[in-house]
Amino acid sequence: MAIYHLSTKIISRSKGKSSIASSAYRSGEKLYNKRDGLIHDYTKRKDVIYKxxxxxxxxxxxxxxxxxxxxxxxQIEKSKNSQLAREIDIALPIELNEKERIELLRKYIIDNFSSKGMVADVVIHDKKDGNPHSHIMLTMRPFEENGEWGAKAKKEYILDKNGNKTYSKNGNAKSRKIETTNWNKKETLEHWREQWAIYANKALEKANRKERIDHRSYEDRGIDKLATRHEGPTVRAMEKKGIKTEIGDINRKIQEENKKIDIIENQIKLYEEMKELENERTKDNGARNRNIETEEGVNELTKGIGGLGDRDRLEVRKRTEELKKITRDKREQDRAAREELRKYNERIERRKMDLERQSNKEQEPNRRVKRNVRKIEKGLEL
Structure with missing residues (x-):
């Protein structure tokens, strides 16, 4: 089953992170950091299949x-709280082979990142455990036309209606920071998320696969379910060994709640189908009345066959009997259908009452579960 996962985070110096260490770990290489003199060696990694x-x-x-x-x-980022890189983690479709995944990822990166001014350091990890994924490290600072690093933001003075600078009480000119790119905007992230779903679905279609992914949340799609947390390779490995994890426990609880929701939704769907059958029955009543009118017309027709020849009279009588039989069969089918529909309606009404009682009992616990899950999710966000 194709899954959607795309998450972003900032690699920041204020959190004790280094872009050199991050890249070495993800690429499985040995890299030297000139800033602190440390060597980061991850050449023993065996799951890097593409970079x-x-x-x-x-x-x-x-x-x-x-x-x-x-x-x-x-070197260019001087501040102690500098944002060094943006990392994007993406789950790759297991329905595609390795070559197809690489082709998909390359198209997505070129169209959404490198063509927009970012350098993208890309790797794919695959331990052959059903979790192929990509780490994309993006530069945060644009390049100028001459190949030099550009500014992340520029200062813009706040002017009055006459175009003159305005000043604070301390006599300082008022200004605001204007970012030189839109890479940090929420709308841009949403665009990247949507584009990944579009590109991945095109690749799945090209590979003649019926699976599709959707970047929207359950809530945005109008689905009354809770989304599970992305587990990642570490959590999956621990769970596979029988070691319970916090994220695993959350996902198991969410899956239990979603199963309950599925049961209720299936019963509602069945109820709606029965209502459609009832509507069809109403239409059939009208058809049955028309059948009665047809039979009466046939009887009138048989009264006027006396003036016909023997062969013609036999043919008319034969056809008349066929029409009468069709009418009788139709009435019998209508009666059987009405009886079956009545039984269905009785079962649905009983089941509906059971579900309403069950829903009333479970409604408050379900609300508490959702609230607790959301609290835990907020606590897990980076």
């Missing part, structure tokens, strides 16, 4: 060297 760096047109060629790229980032 590539994508660059925008105006970026210099040295960005294709992983160690130099992230050392340049560490």
């Amino acid at each position: 590539e760096i994508f660059k925008p047109i105006n970026a210099p060629n040295w960005v294709l060297d992983r160690e130099q790229l992230w050392n340049e980032v560490e």
Whole structure:
């Protein structure tokens, strides 16, 4: 079953992170950090099946060297709380083969990141455990046309209606920070999320697969279910060994609640189908009345066959008997259908009453479960 997962986070110096260490870990390489003199060696990793760096047109060629790229980032970002890189984690469709996944990922990255001015350091991890995924590290600072690093933001002075600078009580000119790109905007992230669903679904269709993914939440799709948490390789490995995890426990509870919702929705669907049958029965009543009129017309017809020849009279009588039989069969079918529908309606009404009683009992506990799950989810967010 194809799943949708795309999450983002910022690799920030204020959280003790290093872009060099992050890239070395994800790429399975040995990288030297000039800033602190540390060597990060992850060459023993065996699950890196693909890695590539994508660059925008105006970026210099040295960005294709992983160690130099992230050392340049560490050097240009001076602040102790600098945002060094944006990481995007994506679950890749297990329905595609390795070549198809790489082709899908490359198209998505070129169209959404490198062509928009970002350098993308991309790897795919696959332990052959049913969880192929990609880590994409993106630069946060654009490049100028001359290949030099550009500014993340610029200062814009706040002017009055005459175009003059305005000043604070302390005599300082008022200004605001204007970001030079839209990469940090919520709308941009939503666009990336939507685009991944579009690109992945096109790849699935091209591979003649019927599975599809959707970037929207259950709530946005009008589905009354709770979304499970993305477990990731570490949690999956622990759960596989029989070690219970907090995320695993949350997902199990969510799955239990979703099963209850499925049962109720199926019963509602059945009830609606029975209502449709009842509507069809109403239509059939009208058809039955028309059948009676047809039979009366046939009887009138038989009264006027006296003037016909023997062969013609036999043919008319034969056809008349056929019409009468069809009418009788139709009435019998109508009676059987009405009786079956009556039984169905009785069962549905009984089941509906049972569900209403069950729903009243479970409604408050379900609300508490949803509230608790949301609290836990908020606590797990990075």
